[in-house]
Amino acid sequence: MRNQGLLTLRSAEPSPFGRKVRIAAAMLGLDDRIAIEAADTINPDPALLHQNPLGKIPALILPNGDALYDSAVIVEYLDWLAGGGKIIPIEPEARFRSLTGQALADGIMEAAILLRYEALWRDVQHRSDAWTAHQQGKIDRGLEAFEASAPEEISDIATIALACALGYLDLRFGGEWRPKHPDLVRWQESFAEAEPSFEGTRFKG
Numbered sequence: 643m644r645n646q647g648l649l650t651l652r653s654a655e656p657s658p659f660g661r662k663v664r665i666a667a668a669m670l671g672l673d674d675r676i677a678i679e680a681a682d683t684i685n686p687d688p689a690l691l692h693q694n695p696l697g698k699i700p701a702l703i704l705p706n707g708d709a710l711y712d713s714a715v716i717v718e719y720l721d722w723l724a725g726g727g728k729i730i731p732i733e734p735e736a737r738f739r740s741l742t743g744q745a746l747a748d749g750i751m752e753a754a755i756l757l758r759y760e761a762l763w764r765d766v767q768h769r770s771d772a773w774t775a776h777q778q779g780k781i782d783r784g785l786e787a788f789e790a791s792a793p794e795e796i797s798d799i800a801t802i803a804l805a806c807a808l809g810y811l812d813l814r815f816g817g818e819w820r821p822k823h824p825d826l827v828r829w830q831e832s833f834a835e836a837e838p839s840f841e842g843t844r845f846k847g
């Protein structure tokens with residue numbers, strides 16, 4: 643294992659991107675190296691805005707005070723810390739398939755978060771049906787693509803990100819995705835069985 647020292651993760655329990663980092667850390671055996679410091683992105687504290695000028699979580703604070711973001715960079719760092727090639731394969735074909743899978747699952751989460759923010763931040767009369775449908779289209783097409791070929795590996799970054807995307811749709815959108823995506827429902831069950839940190843990081847608030 644590479645350099646020692648405590649890492650601090652700025653995150654919030656419901657955050658699907660924070661969950662992705664926490665599951666990755668658990669799979670890599672790094673979770674006891676990471677202290678979680680809660681962050682509120684609606685009223686970001688000055689430290690968070692300094693650590694990540696975008697005011698977004700997750701951000702990982704290194705022992706020397708440097709901050710890493712976003713979640714894709716953090717998991718790349720954690721994989722490197724654990725020796726490399728563990729959840730982000732080294733062999734190019736597998737590597738870029740994995741990273742692209744992560745990007746697709748991250749995109750589903752981003753669209754879902756925008757829908758959630760629309761409901762949180764905008765009064766009903768100012769919401770746009772066209773914009774909502776635009777974001778929903780990304781979620782629907784992303785899920786269809788995963789339904790057509792769910793990732794085979796259970797322990798790479800694409801699968802972790804997909805599990806977190808589905809978990810976020812369960813949390814904020816009442817699992818509406820489930821009836822249309824039976825293969826993904828089964829896939830999520832196998833992921834949860836294989837990886838206890840999925841349940842361990844589920845927001846129960």
Ligand SMILES: N[C@@H](CCC(=O)N[C@@H](CS)C(=O)NCC(=O)O)C(=O)O
Pocket residue numbers: 656657658659660683696697698699700712713714748755
């Ligand atoms: N691309 C980023 C997305 C992170 C993100 O959107 N985080 C949300 C919480 S889950 C956030 O910080 N939102 C606050 C904001 O957008 O101001 C990543 O992968 O970390």
